[in-house]
Amino acid sequence: MxxxxxxxxxxxxxxxxxxxxxxxxxxxxxxxxxxxxxxxxxxxxxxxxxxxxxxxxxxxxxxxxxxxxxxxxxxxxAHPRVVEAVRRELDRGSNFVRPSVVEVEAAERFLATVPTAEMVKFAKNGSDVTTAAVRLARAVTGRARVAICGDHPFYSVDDWFIGTTPMSAGVPAATTDLTVAFPYGDLAATEEVLTRYQDEVACLILEPATHTEPPPGYLAGLRDLADRHGCVLVFDEMITGFRWSEAGAQGLYGVVPDLSTFGKALGNGCAVSALAGRRDLMEWGGLRHSGDRVFLLSTTHGAETHSLAAAMAVQTTYAEExxxxxxxxxxxxxxxxxxxxxxxxxxxxxxxxxxxxxxxxxxxxxxxxxxxxxxxxxxxxxxxxxxxxxxxxxxxxxxxxxxxxxxxxxxxxxxxxxxxxxxxxxxxxxxxxxxxxxxxxxxx
Missing domain, CATH: 3.90.1150.10 (Aspartate Aminotransferase, domain 1)
Incomplete structure (x- = not known):
């Protein structure tokens, strides 16, 4: 019926x-x-x-x-191209003790789709990668505070964000106190926050656009504020990625963040997300730098071949159709x-x-x-x-x-x-x- x-x-x-x-x-x-x-x-x-x-x-x-x-x-x-890509990899095995060649192909495909990024690391959900971005920003800057755009509804299931919501039970106040908010579209108010917590804010994190378009010059102004105050600019592109453009809001508006996070439409329902950004920052989570190691992302299922294949099929379909x-x-x-x-x-x-x-x-x-x-x-x-x-x-x-x-x-x-x-x-x-x-x- x-x-x-x-x-x-x-x-x-x-x-x-x-x-x-x-x-x-x-x-x-x-x-x-x-x-x-x-x-x-x-x-x-x-x-x-x-x-x-x-x-x-x-x-x-x-x-x-x-x-x-x-x-x-x-x-x-059940999009045919995605289903076929997933089925092909399932028949070849989905997880191994060493990286699969699919990880190479998926990274190359993603960085071609989002050319503003220089390196990428895959995970399973949005919270994985937004929290990794916050941790990386704290490690790079040596600062503890996180500045979130308070006008946007959701960033992560982790304590640094959930503690700021009405569902804060179980989150220590000391953790919540390290997260401060700034309003969307208001550069003066954001600078006031950065000045009030001078040399304490590790990053600005926000969705670059939501139900309203960014005011003219706003994202470029945030880029300038982050540079002047020595903090990392993070674009949460979970929603804007593959909806504003294949390369997200950064690809549409032409403002390059230091780090960005993608997910949702990236896998057309398959579990895959991505942290992408500048090489000099991302390498802090790698093996080719001289500083202390940063536990960036390490997930057993983050590079399952069938989900990465789904992501590649999605990107190909977007480009061709x-x-x-x-x-x-x-x-x-x-x-x-x-x-x-x-x-x-x-x-x-x-x-x-x-x-x-x-x-x-x-x-x-x-x-x-x-x-x-x-x-x-x-x-x-x-x-x-x-x-x-x-x-x-x-x-x-x-x-x-x-x-x-x-x-x-x-x-x-x-x-x-x-x-x-x-x-x-x-x-x-x-x-x-x-x-x-x-x-x-x-x-x-």
């Missing part, structure tokens, strides 16, 4: 599977952003499989999926359709699409135009009932025009309900239960 053809969405098998998940896995998922608290009551589908831009849940419902794999699946699920341009075109079509649908139902000021076309998110605002979890719940519930699984509107290359047309139709239906709730001044009757919750919160 397709949800497109049904009325109210019923997920009895997903509900049972969610109960089993909670019985064995803290939080019921291995990523907090995938938790069932992020979805309306009893409407958290458990996925059976996916192909292209569609996924199927264990109840047999099909959805058009956005934000695939938390932005990691940019080519679509113009994927970045298509992601932008698909996003522009979707954003225009959603905005028109919201305007047509009189909720253009309340259902708001934001972000670069290749990385769209949406805001759900109440009658006072404030962010609202209850209204988000209502909106998600109507999307799911129409066969659209969309915690965001981040597109994948596998979407068709028909998928986007269907999504816009469902959004229009959701906006009609949204209008009723606004007129009533209360979304509760349309929520179907408790509101969805933010990921980072102090209490359950």
């Amino acid at each position: 397709d949800t497109q053809e049904s009325g109210d969405l019923l997920l009895p098998r997903s509900r049972q599977a969610n109960e089993r998940l909670h019985a064995m896995i803290p939080g019921g998922a291995h990523t907090y952003a995938k938790g069932d608290d992020q979805y309306p009551d009893d409407l958290a589908p458990v996925i059976s499989h996916g192909r292209g831009a569609h996924v199927w849940d264990v109840d047999g419902n099909r959805y058009v999926e956005y934000g695939s794999g938390l932005r990691s699946v940019s080519l679509g699920h 113009g994927v970045t341009a298509r992601l932008h075109a698909l996003g522009e079509r979707l954003a225009a359709g959603v905005r028109d649908a919201a305007a047509g139902m009189g909720v253009a000021d309340h259902v708001v699409v934001r972000g670069r076309a290749s990385n769209l998110v949406f805001a759900t605002l109440d009658e006072h135009r404030r962010p609202s979890q209850p209204y988000r719940t209502l909106f998600l519930r109507r999307l799911l009932a129409g066969g659209v699984l969309a915690p965001s509107f981040v597109v994948s290359d596998a979407l068709s025009d028909a998928d986007i047309d269907h999504t816009v139709d469902v959004v229009a239906q959701a906006c009609a309900v949204y209008r009723k709730a606004l007129d009533a001044g209360d979304p509760t009757p349309w929520m179907g239960g408790r509101p969805v919750k933010p990921v980072f919160r102090r209490s359950v």
